[in-house]
Amino acid sequence: MVAAHVRAPSSSGNVFKEGARDAITFGVAFIFLYLSIGVLSASQSLTLSQSLATTLFIFSTPLQFLIVQNHNDGWILLPIIVALNARFVLLSATLAPHIRNTSTTAIMASLVFITPSIFTGCVTRFKRRVDHPFSYMIGLGLPIFGVSVICTYIGFVAGAKLTSPIIYAAMTLLLPLQFTALAGKHWPHYAEVSGYWLGFVAAPLLVYLFRDYSLLCTPFIIGGLIVLIENSYKKRVRMGS
Numbered sequence: 001m002v003a004a005h006v007r008a009p010s011s012s013g014n015v016f017k018e019g020a021r022d023a024i025t026f027g028v029a030f031i032f033l034y035l036s037i038g039v040l041s042a043s044q045s046l047t048l049s050q051s052l053a054t055t056l057f058i059f060s061t062p063l064q065f066l067i068v069q070n071h072n073d074g075w076i077l078l079p080i081i082v083a084l085n086a087r088f089v090l091l092s093a094t095l096a097p098h099i100r101n102t103s104t105t106a107i108m109a110s111l112v113f114i115t116p117s118i119f120t121g122c123v124t125r126f127k128r129r130v131d132h133p134f135s136y137m138i139g140l141g142l143p144i145f146g147v148s149v150i151c152t153y154i155g156f157v158a159g160a161k162l163t164s165p166i167i168y169a170a171m172t173l174l175l176p177l178q179f180t181a182l183a184g185k186h187w188p189h190y191a192e193v194s195g196y197w198l199g200f201v202a203a204p205l206l207v208y209l210f211r212d213y214s215l216l217c218t219p220f221i222i223g224g225l226i227v228l229i230e231n232s233y234k235k236r237v238r239m240g241s
Contacts, residue, residue, distance in 0.1 A: 015132040019139025022125075026117045027144040033061050034148040038155020040068050048156050055152045059112045059145060060088075091119045098126050098133040106134065113141030 010018070034055060041051035046068065054064045091114050099107060118141045126133055206221065 010131055012132045012135040015135040016139035019136040020143055022121055023140050023143040026121050026140065027147055030144055030148045031151050034151035035155035037061070037064050037068065038152040039159060040065065042156045042159040044068055044071065046071065048153070051156045052149065052152055055149050057112070059115060059148065088114055091116070095119065095122060095137070098130065099137065102134045110138060110141065113137060113145060118144060
């Protein structure tokens, strides 16, 4: 008999549903982001299939904006694409211990779901519960991915009809709320939370310095600062002890 204070293990289906419920919190901003990607693709004279392909096979908002806006630059974008995708190696390495018992085929098919938002949701839950981690990741990622594909299509087809002040106002309002929710999920892990407020403070300067490439440079700069600060703190603690 399970003790009253011990959480009974959930079934894989229930964990999948839990991930799908959490997708509502993490996925709202994706609606407006991918509507914008669809609109931008149409304005840059991409075809519908090309626009959908960026979401289906890339599913990385900063990289998609970069490719859509500079699709005529060709091989010049390759080093930037490689540099940006390097972060997904780190995200995957962090999740690997939790999903190591999953088949290689299933993991390869789900790699497109490993975005920063989905990664944050997974890591937050895995710190509390470790039952059926892969089911949770699929439950969280699949609705967000599906909504993003649909919104890319709607944005492309609607085109200029969505380039209204209302859409931009909604993005301005919802994106800060989205990242506030993500930061709250990390509490009380101060190093993770500090990455959000450092990004908030540094963003205006980084946009001024890097212009169109600020979305690419900001994660690396903020992440590097967090690592340096954390390592310096740990070094002082060791020396003090």
